[in-house]
């Protein structure tokens with residue numbers, strides 16, 4: 001079966017964060033939104049069918065997680081990521097971000113130091129600071145036109161108070177799919193310094209030709225013992241609004257501490273629709289996902305070519321994974337406010353501001369290409385027009 005990703009679906013007035021809340025995030029109602037990380041595509045038809053049939057049942061009382069639900073996760077990990085996991089390692093959470101907060105609370109103490117590598121998904125910062133832990137930033141570096149982890153400085157920054165690192169793998173917003181060599185080096189440093197690894201792998205299924213996502217916990221027995229992995233079908237199948245994610249924690253002690261917090265806060269209850277969607281995504285969604293990735297890859301190619309030809313002032317590095325492009329506006333020689341003015345007021349497009357992602361985000365904007373080609377064409381055309389009428 002072939003899926004139609006070109007179809008424009010009107011998402012206005014559906015309580016969509018991306019489409020209906022731009023006024024509160026960007027100060028403008030009438031902007032084309034290519035910001036928050038969800039896509040403008042329908043979920044796979046089998047998922048919609050499974051949800052519809054449960055909706056029709058009409059009784060929406062408390063729900064549990066059937067065995068098939070866990071089996072679908074175990075099979076997906078095995079088939080897609082060559083990682084053999086067991087049911088007891090899995091805990092269901094209402095999202096990856098709440099789970100990161102829980103892991104910080106359960107596995108570190110106030111004032112412990114936690115490392116992040118900016119530019120990176122900004123809720124990591126809040127999770128560290130709001131829970132009274134100390135944020136240590138070890139920014140990524142760009143070498144040979146590629147973002148890399150700065151291992152040298154990482155080793156220098158670690159001290160006895162450093163207890164955890166939050167890894168983003170694949171990395172939002174720079175689109176890196178970390179290689180085995182890079183992940184192994186990180187694990188070695190963490191073993192040497194007794195540091196726990198929180199691995200946010202929510203983007204792991206959107207990885208392009210020539211790259212492979214490796215769950216860091218699958219690298220070795222030692223990696224497995226010190227890693228807490230977070231995954232979800234939410235980015236992959238565009239079901240983020242169903243608030244269902246899961247953690248994989250092989251280490252019994254870490255898992256029991258994490259689950260204790262999860263249960264104390266009553267966050268382990270499942271959302272019936274999220275449960276059904278996850279199981280059907282992982283059971284029936286593989287073909288849809290293959291076609292989605294081809295579509296996204298062609299959107300990326302289109303954007304790169306468009307920018308090369310029409311907007312050479314904007315620089316970007318082709319992502320290895322994710323549907324997020326990290327655009328560098330530095331060569332325009334404008335201030336942050338002027339870039340906002342240009343994009344939001346003049347071009348009327350909403351992209352995420354780079355500085356949200358911390359150090360290294362200056363003069364950058366994040367473009368979400370998870371949309372029909374026509375939407376992307378319109379957004380790029382508007383940006384071109386806005387930049388070129390400025391001159």
Ligand SMILES: Cc1ncc(COP(=O)(O)O)c(C=O)c1O
Nearest residue numbers: 037095096097121172200202245
């Ligand atoms: C790296 C990363 N982690 C987590 C999330 C959000 O996860 P959740 O909605 O499950 O809390 C996102 C969404 O953009 C993300 O990019």
